[in-house]
Structure formats: C-alpha cells, structure tokens
Amino acid sequence: MPELPEVETVRAGLLPALEGQRIARAELRRDGLRWPFPPDMAARLTGARVEQLRRRSKYILADLDRGESLIIHLGMSGRMVISGLAGPAVPGQFHFDHPPVEKHDHVLLHMENGARVTFNDPRRFGAMDLCATQDLERHPLLASIGPEPLGNSFHATYLADRLSGRKTPIKAALLDQRIVAGLGNIYVCEALFRAGISPKRAAGRLSRARIERLTDAIRTTLREAIEAGGSSLRDYRQANGELGYFQHSFRVYGREGAPCVTPGCPNTVRRIVQSGRSSFYCPTCQR
DNA sequence: CTCAGCTCCTGCGGGC
DNA sequence: TGCCCGCAGGAGCTGA
Numbered sequence: 001m002p003e004l005p006e007v008e009t010v011r012a013g014l015l016p017a018l019e020g021q022r023i024a025r026a027e028l029r030r031d032g033l034r035w036p037f038p039p040d041m042a043a044r045l046t047g048a049r050v051e052q053l054r055r056r057s058k059y060i061l062a063d064l065d066r067g068e069s070l071i072i073h074l075g076m077s078g079r080m081v082i083s084g085l086a087g088p089a090v091p092g093q094f095h096f097d098h099p100p101v102e103k104h105d106h107v108l109l110h111m112e113n114g115a116r117v118t119f120n121d122p123r124r125f126g127a128m129d130l131c132a133t134q135d136l137e138r139h140p141l142l143a144s145i146g147p148e149p150l151g152n153s154f155h156a157t158y159l160a161d162r163l164s165g166r167k168t169p170i171k172a173a174l175l176d177q178r179i180v181a182g183l184g185n186i187y188v189c190e191a192l193f194r195a196g197i198s199p200k201r202a203a204g205r206l207s208r209a210r211i212e213r214l215t216d217a218i219r220t221t222l223r224e225a226i227e228a229g230g231s232s233l234r235d236y237r238q239a240n241g242e243l244g245y246f247q248h249s250f251r252v253y254g255r256e257g258a259p260c261v262t263p264g265c266p267n268t269v270r271r272i273v274q275s276g277r278s279s280f281y282c283p284t285c286q287r
Numbered sequence: 288c289t290c291a292g293c294t295c296c297t298g299c300g301g302g303c
Numbered sequence: 304t305g306c307c308c309g310c311a312g313g314a315g316c317t318g319a
Contacts, residue, residue, distance in 0.1 A: 076312050077296085122298065124296055126313095166290095177314075278310090278311085
C-alpha cells in the first residue's frame with residue numbers, strides 16, 4: 001500500500017518529531033520484522049541524533065550522527081504514529097498524550113523532545129536495518145534500485161533503453177524496482193491509464209512517443225499524489241498522529257465495473273490478474 | 288539475463 | 304451469529 005507518495009508523506013510528517021532530535025531510548029518489542037533486526041539495534045539507536053531524514057524509493061533513511069543510517073521500509077501494512085510532541089513545529093498538530101501501546105507496535109523511538117514515534121506493522125512485511133551512511137548505496141536493499149521517477153535521470157531515453165527487447169507486460173516492468181524506483185500496484189495502474197497504455201502491452205513494443213507519454217504520466221501521477229499527501233498533513237487535524245494515510249481518488253484502481261472517467265467513454269473499468277496482482281484499466285482508453 | 292510463480296503475514300469482507 | 308476462505312500486496316527468492 002505505501003508507495004513512493006505515501007512514503008514521502010510519512011517522511012515529511014516525521015520531520016518535526018525526528019529531524020535534529022536525539023533518540024532518548026529505542027524500544028524493540030520483538031526481534032525483527034521481515035528480517036531480524038541488526039545486532040544491538042536498540043543500543044546503536046539510543047543516544048543518536050537524527051541529522052537528516054531522506055527518502056530513497058519506498059525507503060525512509062534516517063542519517064544519524066554516528067555515521068550510521070537507519071533504513072525503514074513500511075512494507076504492506078507499516079504505519080508511523082507520532083505522539084507526545086507539543087511545540088511550535090507544526091502548530092495545531094501533534095499535541096496529544098501517548099496512547100497505550102497496541103498490538104503490532106513493534107518499534108518505539110522515545111525522543112528527547114518528548115515525542116514518541118511508533119512503528120506499527122500487522123503483517124510484518126516491513127523492515128528496519130542499520131548501515132554505515134557512506135555504504136548505503138551498496139546496501140543489498142538499495143543497491144539495485146533504479147532511478148527516482150521524479151529525478152533527472154528518469155526520462156524517456158532511459159526508460160526506452162530499459163524496456164527494449166523485454167516481452168514482459170509493461171505492468172510488470174513498471175513494478176520492477178530495478179527499472180524505476182517507488183512504484184507499486186496502485187500508481188502503476190493509474191499511470192498506465194493516464195498514458196493510455198494497456199497493462200498487457202509488451203514492454204518492448206511501446207513506441208518512443210508512448211514511452212514519453214508514460215514517463216510524463218508517471219511523474220504527474222506521483223506529483224499529484226505527493227501534493228495530496230502534503231495537503232492532508234497541512235489541513236487535516238490528525239486525531240491520532242497517524243501518518244501517510246489519506247483520501248485518494250483513483251481513476252481506475254479499485255474501480256472494477258465502474259464507469260470510465262474519460263468524458264464520453266462508454267466503457268467500464270476492468271480488472272485482470274497479472275502475475276498474481278490485480279490490474280485495473282479501461283479497454284477503450286488503454287491500448 | 289529474463290520471467291513466472293511462490294512465499295512471508297494478518298485483517299477484512301464475502302458467502303453460507 | 305459464526306466460521307471458512309480468499310484476497311490484499313512489497314519484494315526477495317527459487318527454478319525453469
């Protein structure tokens with residue numbers, strides 16, 4: 001569920017609680033998530049100051065003042081909940097007491113500023129690891145990830161080169177994090193609709209013009225979703241400090257059987273299964 | 288190298 | 304009302 005825009009929104013929401021702040025105590029309530037936590041993770045976090053919070057693909061990276069970075073992945077069901085932060089950082093927000101610890105609260109960061117950041121992940125597909133900051137780009141989880149879709153190195157020429165000769169459906173190619181970072185099932189469906197490209201189309205059989213349309217569609221789709229997340233952070237009085245979940249309106253995702261949103265299009269949104277996942281598309285608008 | 292299928296995990300919703 | 308089943312999906316892994 002959390003794809004690049006949601007992770008970016010979570011990162012932005014965590015800034016007032018974490019950036020520039022020191023971790024008074026890290027509390028691990030189990031030994032790991034998808035993988036075991038690294039040795040002595042609690043001790044390596046305790047007392048560290050978060051210098052910078054960054055995002056790479058769907059990962060949040062917290063650079064610590066000890067030369068290490070905390071790598072966070074939300075997986076499918078991971079959530080961050082902020083509590084206890086009173087102060088001027090975000091007026092009107094995050095003024096609440098610490099709620100009781102809940103089931104699936106796996107990691108708690110007790111900050112010196114009084115904030116508590118709780119990582120909750122029922123399905124435990126999420127991950128946390130520690131890595132020397134200078135070695136991050138060689139970390140196994142990050143080493144083979146493709147370019148950021150909103151960055152300068154993601155463009156039609158690059159994408160055409162990576163798709164060339166590939167017979168796999170464009171849907172599967174865009175989900176491949178080695179080709180482009182940060183896309184998941186939802187935004188791939190949305191970007192393909194916006195580009196007018198069928199999810200079944202062979203990746204290597206897209207014209208240059210359509211690849212250009214696709215890169216534009218990917219960027220626009222992500223930018224709009226990030227903007228929607230940002231305004232949800234600004235406007236919504238968060239009752240419980242939970243970050244990253246906000247109302248989205250999707251054009252095709254989850255709309256099986258509903259009318260296509262294209263003005264004048266008589267068709268309805270279809271759902272097919274590709275490599276075990278649902279693809280939503282309009283057979284008239286996407287070819 | 289490419290690609291399809293399997294797997295981890297829990298909560299939720301549909302069907303009976 | 305309660306139970307069972309299937310589904311959701313990020314991404315590493317395996318095997319063809």
